[in-house]
Amino acid sequence: MTATEDDLARQAPAPAEPAGPARRREWPTALGFIAVGLALLVLAPAVLSDFRLALLGRFVCYAIVAVGIGLAWGRGGMLTLGQGVFFGLGAYVMAMHLKLADAGAGGVPDFMKLYGDGRVPGWWEPFRSPVVTLVGVVVIPGLVALGLGAAVFRRRVRGAYFAILSQALAAAFAILLIGQQAAIGGTNGLNGFKSFFGYNLFDPVNKRMLFYIAAAVLLVVLLITWQLYRSRFGELLVAVRDQEERVRFLGYDPATVKIVAYVFAAVVAGVAGALFVPIVGIISPASVGVVPSIAFLIGVAIGGRSTLFGPVVGAIAVAWAQTSLSEAFPSFWSYFQGALFVLVVAFLPRGLSTVGSLLRRKA
Numbered sequence: 001m002t003a004t005e006d007d008l009a010r011q012a013p014a015p016a017e018p019a020g021p022a023r024r025r026e027w028p029t030a031l032g033f034i035a036v037g038l039a040l041l042v043l044a045p046a047v048l049s050d051f052r053l054a055l056l057g058r059f060v061c062y063a064i065v066a067v068g069i070g071l072a073w074g075r076g077g078m079l080t081l082g083q084g085v086f087f088g089l090g091a092y093v094m095a096m097h098l099k100l101a102d103a104g105a106g107g108v109p110d111f112m113k114l115y116g117d118g119r120v121p122g123w124w125e126p127f128r129s130p131v132v133t134l135v136g137v138v139v140i141p142g143l144v145a146l147g148l149g150a151a152v153f154r155r156r157v158r159g160a161y162f163a164i165l166s167q168a169l170a171a172a173f174a175i176l177l178i179g180q181q182a183a184i185g186g187t188n189g190l191n192g193f194k195s196f197f198g199y200n201l202f203d204p205v206n207k208r209m210l211f212y213i214a215a216a217v218l219l220v221v222l223l224i225t226w227q228l229y230r231s232r233f234g235e236l237l238v239a240v241r242d243q244e245e246r247v248r249f250l251g252y253d254p255a256t257v258k259i260v261a262y263v264f265a266a267v268v269a270g271v272a273g274a275l276f277v278p279i280v281g282i283i284s285p286a287s288v289g290v291v292p293s294i295a296f297l298i299g300v301a302i303g304g305r306s307t308l309f310g311p312v313v314g315a316i317a318v319a320w321a322q323t324s325l326s327e328a329f330p331s332f333w334s335y336f337q338g339a340l341f342v343l344v345v346a347f348l349p350r351g352l353s354t355v356g357s358l359l360r361r362k363a
Contacts, residue, residue, distance in 0.1 A: 029226060029308060032308065032309045033219070033222065033223070036218075036219065036222070036309065036312065037219055040056075040060065040215035040218070040219075041212065041215055041216075044056055044211075044215075045208065045211070045212075050204050050207060050208070053207075053208065053211050054207055054211070054279060054280075055320075055323060056211065056316075056320075057210060057211040057214050057215075057275075057279045058276065058279055058280050058319070059315065059316045059319040059320060060211070060214045060215055060218050060275075060316070061214060061272045061273070061275050061276040061279065062272070062295075062296065062299065062315045062316070062319050063218055063299075063311070063312040063315040063316050064214070064217060064218050064221055064268055064269075064271065064272035064275070065083055065087055065268065065269045065272045065296050065315070066296060066299050066300045066303070066311035066312060066314065066315035067218070067221050067222060067225050067268060067308075067311055067312060068083070068221075068225075068264060068265030068266070068267075068268035068269055069083060069265060069296055069297060069300045069305070069311060070225070070300055070305050070306075070307070070308070070310065070311035071225055071228065071229075071237075071261055071264060071265055072261045072262055072264075072265040073297070073300065073305050074300070074304075074305030074306040074307070074311070075229065075234065075237045075238055075241065075261070075306065076237045076238075076240065076241055076257075076258060076261045076262075077158075077240070077241035077242075078158075078162060078258060078261070078262060079159075079160075079162065079163035079166075079297075080163075080166055080262070080265060080297070081163050081164075081166045081167035081170065081290075081293050081294065081297060082165075082166030082167055082168075082169045082170040082173075082293055083170075083265065083266075083269045083293050083296050083297075084170045084173070084174075084287070084288040084289055084290070084292045084293035084296070085144070085169055085170050085173045085288065085293075086141040086144065086145060086265075086266040086267075086269035086270050086273070087269045087270065087272060087273040087276070087287075087288055087292070087296075088173060088174075088177070088273060088283070088285075088287070088288030089140050089141045089144060089270055089273065090137045090140070090141055090269065090270030090271060090272065090273030090274040091273030091274060091276055091277050091283040091287070091288070092177075092184060092190065092273075092283060093127060093133060093136045093137050093140060093270075093274065094133060094137060094273070094274035094275075094277045094278070095189075095190035095193070095277045095283045096124055096127045096133075096184075096190070097127045097128070097130065097133035098190075098193040098195070098196065098277065098278065099190055099193070100120070100124065100127060100128045101128070101195060101197075102192075102193060102194045102195060105128075108120055109190075110192070111185050111188070111190075112182065115181050115182045115185075115186075116182035116183070117182075121183055130197055137270050137271060137273075137274040138267055138270060138271065140270065141266045141267055141269060141270030142263050142266055142267045142270070144266065145262050145263045145265070145266030145267070146259065146263050148169070148262075149255075149258065149259035149262040149263060150255075150259060152165065153254075153255040153258045153259055153262075154255050156255075158244075166293075167290055167293065167294075170288070170289055170290050170293045171289060171290050173288060173289070174285040174286075174288055174289030174290070175285075177189075177284075177285040177288070178285050185284070186285075187284065187285060188284060189282055189283050189284025189285065189286075189287075190277075190282070190283055190284075191281060191282035191283075191284075192281075193277070193278060193281055196210070196278040201278060201281070207279075210275070210278055210279050211279070213275065214275045214279065217271060217272075217275060218312070221268055221271075222308065222309070222312070225308065226308055228264070229308065233257070233260065236252060236257050237257055237258075237261055240252075240254040240257050240258060273288075295318070295319075295322075296315070298314075298318060298337065298341050299311065299314040299315035299316075299317070299318040299319065300314055300315065300351075301314070301341065301344065301345065301351060302314040302317070302318055302340060302341065302344045302351060303315065303317070303351050304350055304351025305350075305351060306350060306351075307350075307351065310351045314351060318337070318340075321336070321337075321340075322337065
């Protein structure tokens with residue numbers, strides 16, 4: 001071979017690696033999407049009564065929040081103990097629109113006549129518009145998370161300090177809501193909705209429609225999250241979690257990576273809160289404070305925070321167990337929940353989703 005031929009050989013592109021292994025790695029995820037879709041869109045409506053299907057719709061909203069926590073905590077290492085804030089922001093935005101829609105053009109929600117001066121506050125008026133409401137459900141939680149994330153992560157607050165700060169934020173948010181009786185219902189919250197964008201909420205057909213919408217949103221959020229996991233951003237997020245200083249040394253800004261993940265988790269939680277309102281029919285400070293925020297986290301931890309489908313399974317399973325066991329053991333459910341959390345953390349730190357892999361290793 002001549003020198004020219006040697007140069008051409010060196011410049012020739014290396015043979016492409018076979019795509020077989022990558023495709024094989026994607027098969028379990030594809031099968032997981034199919035299983036979740038069939039279970040929610042086909043099996044559940046076929047076997048569950050309207051009441052149980054509405055309950056499952058509520059749990060699906062929790063699962064949507066859990067997917068965002070899985071990205072922020074499982075991949076990003078951010079222990080988000082305040083997701084109830086963003087869940088509540090989306091929920092209250094939707095609830096305000098529904099109350100204004102029920103009151104009619106220029107009407108006043110019923111609780112304002114009872115507790116207030118009979119006038120609608122100016123900051124309520126934009127939410128008479130369905131378009132503004134839908135935009136607000138996404139933008140308001142995202143902007144709040146952007147401001148908080150920039151203030152916290154730019155100052156390199158992390159670990160337990162971030163967790164305590166986010167939990168304190170949830171507590172302050174719930175206290176703020178409780179003190180606003182005339183403006184947003186206070187402790188009672190907002191409830192008694194009659195319609196959802198023109199659809200009668202008392203019609204069983206429309207209730208089933210809401211379940212399908214929630215299930216479809218969950219699948220879309222899972223798909224987006226999966227793409228984020230596979231992207232360069234997902235790799236950076238894991239790198240920031242494991243070696244933040246090394247990522248900074250390589251020229252990337254860890255704060256920006258964390259902020260993006262935090263904002264995404266907040267937007268997802270806001271969308272889940274907006275769906276929660278018409279499905280459940282009420283939103284109150286009890287649904288957005290410290291306890292609900294911790295409950296979101298427990299479901300993610302039990303299911304498996306570092307996996308794609310683990311948070312979904314964990315959130316739905318824990319919520320379903322809480323509903324079922326609290327009916328039979330109303331005074332002891334919290335002990336069951338605490339024991340389950342301790343056992344999973346002690347013996348399965350990566351969650352129940354790793355049981356299959358552990359069994360395969362032993363086999």
